[in-house]
Amino acid sequence: MLLNFLQPTSFSPLLANVHSYASEFLKESSNLAFLTNSLLVAGVVVGLILWFAIKATKNMTLIPHKAQNFFELVVEFLYGQVESIVGAKIAPRVFPLLATIFIYILVSNWFGLLPGVGTIGWGEGTGFMSVKEVHDPLLRAPTADLNMTFGLSVSMFLVWLYITIKEVGVWGFIVHTFGAKGGLKGIMGAMVALVFLFVGVIEVFSIIFRPVTLSFRLFGNVLAGENVLHTMSGMGGFIGSVLAPFPFYFMELLVGLLQAIVFTLLSAVYIQLSTSHDDHGHEDAHH
Amino acid sequence: MDQIKGIAYQIAGDFGLAWGKFFAQVIIFILVYTVLKKYAFGPIMAMLEQRRQRIADGEAKLEKITRDAAEAAKNSQAILDKAEADAARLVKEADDAAKLIQERRQQEAVSSANTIIAKAREAAQLEQEQLMSQLKREFGRMVSDATSRVTGKVLNTEDQSRINQETSAQVSA
Numbered sequence: 001m002l003l004n005f006l007q008p009t010s011f012s013p014l015l016a017n018v019h020s021y022a023s024e025f026l027k028e029s030s031n032l033a034f035l036t037n038s039l040l041v042a043g044v045v046v047g048l049i050l051w052f053a054i055k056a057t058k059n060m061t062l063i064p065h066k067a068q069n070f071f072e073l074v075v076e077f078l079y080g081q082v083e084s085i086v087g088a089k090i091a092p093r094v095f096p097l098l099a100t101i102f103i104y105i106l107v108s109n110w111f112g113l114l115p116g117v118g119t120i121g122w123g124e125g126t127g128f129m130s131v132k133e134v135h136d137p138l139l140r141a142p143t144a145d146l147n148m149t150f151g152l153s154v155s156m157f158l159v160w161l162y163i164t165i166k167e168v169g170v171w172g173f174i175v176h177t178f179g180a181k182g183g184l185k186g187i188m189g190a191m192v193a194l195v196f197l198f199v200g201v202i203e204v205f206s207i208i209f210r211p212v213t214l215s216f217r218l219f220g221n222v223l224a225g226e227n228v229l230h231t232m233s234g235m236g237g238f239i240g241s242v243l244a245p246f247p248f249y250f251m252e253l254l255v256g257l258l259q260a261i262v263f264t265l266l267s268a269v270y271i272q273l274s275t276s277h278d279d280h281g282h283e284d285a286h287h
Numbered sequence: 288m289d290q291i292k293g294i295a296y297q298i299a300g301d302f303g304l305a306w307g308k309f310f311a312q313v314i315i316f317i318l319v320y321t322v323l324k325k326y327a328f329g330p331i332m333a334m335l336e337q338r339r340q341r342i343a344d345g346e347a348k349l350e351k352i353t354r355d356a357a358e359a360a361k362n363s364q365a366i367l368d369k370a371e372a373d374a375a376r377l378v379k380e381a382d383d384a385a386k387l388i389q390e391r392r393q394q395e396a397v398s399s400a401n402t403i404i405a406k407a408r409e410a411a412q413l414e415q416e417q418l419m420s421q422l423k424r425e426f427g428r429m430v431s432d433a434t435s436r437v438t439g440k441v442l443n444t445e446d447q448s449r450i451n452q453e454t455s456a457q458v459s460a
Contacts, residue, residue, distance in 0.1 A: 075327075095328070100319060148312040
């Protein structure tokens with residue numbers, strides 16, 4: 001019955017012709033099918049991040065140079081945020097992962113706003129070096145590829161599982177998930193235990209679907225942003241194509257930052273919820 | 288179950304999900320995570336910790352310096368107070384000593400002056416007596432001489448002695 005609501009539908013975008021998937025460079029080669037435009041940009045983004053990280057950490061001094069100062073600002077801010085959520089004990093262990101996720105997503109999101117990303121590529125030719133519409137763009141924001149967002153969220157999920165088991169143990173996790181809270185005894189206690197058992201089952205489903213929700217939230221927002229920008233760029237001739245998307249670029253800058261924060265903070269909250277030793281409610285932050 | 292599987296496959300197809308692409312993205316992420324953790328976050332966190340430690344040390348030193356300065360000020364004030372008290376005492380002692388010396392000198396001067404005056408008086412008295420004696424003698428000689436010339440008589444020793452005595456008695460009177 002429930003599955004009737006999930007009839008197969010097409011996820012093709014309605015506004016502009018931005019594919020919901022990354023384009024492969026070598027379509028005939030099944031061995032190299034993983035080489036996509038989003039993977040190329042992911043490589044460029046990684047290169048940029050590493051270049052800046054090396055620049056910032058090279059010849060570090062107590063009185064920091066500009067790059068070091070900026071990187072220290074970012075790291076210190078992120079560490080403070082992570083520590084305030086997961087606590088001082090867990091923070092040193094999860095900070096590198098969460099900080100990497102934040103920086104990687106943020107740079108990927110903003111890289112997708114650069115001119116040329118999604119607009120230079122292959123399509124039906126109309127003249128020298130010009131196409132009517134780009135079907136296979138050369139560059140695509142990595143976060144507009146579900147493989148990347150799903151990969152991130154699955155990685156995060158595995159790390160979450162490892163930290164949780166290491167921190168509270170398998171039995172502790174089971175008790176934490178299914179155990180009755182409140183300390184009631186007798187018949188009331190049994191009834192409450194049944195309720196919490198049922199809540200635990202729901203909680204397990206919620207946990208299993210975390211990688212899906214995390215990845216689709218990020219992917220959907222970035223893809224929607226690309227669609228908006230492409231649609232606006234196709235409006236009102238040359239001047240319209242310049243002016244119409246202009247305000248939306250600011251919005252997408254904000255969305256890019258916001259989505260990086262959301263992904264990182266939710267990951268931190270998941271870790272905090274499963275590693276805290278008190279009886280606070282589950283998934284509050286999720287909703 | 289087949290329906291769920293079908294939906295999952297369709298979603299995967301629509302969004303281009305594939306194991307190869309998925310693992311390629313995961314590997315890239317693991318790469319950036321590993322490099323950043325080892326070569327960026329580690330050194331940066333160490334540097335932040337070093338700076339934090341340095342600031343804490345600086346604060347501690349500053350606190351110690353402030354404490355030492357307060358202690359030094361207290362000590363110097365005590366030294367100043369003691370020096371002031373010593374100076375006051377020395378001035379008073381010097382003042383007393385000066386007064387004592389002054390009094391002694393004054394007494395010595397008075398005594399000396401009295402002695403000089405007494406000696407001068409004695410000398411004057413003696414001189415006066417000598418002069419008087421000489422005067423009496425001279426006067427007696429002159430009276431005797433005048434008497435002998437007036438009377439034309441050569442006076443003997445007895446007359447001269449008697450005239451001298453009378454003359455001395457009249458001069459003294």
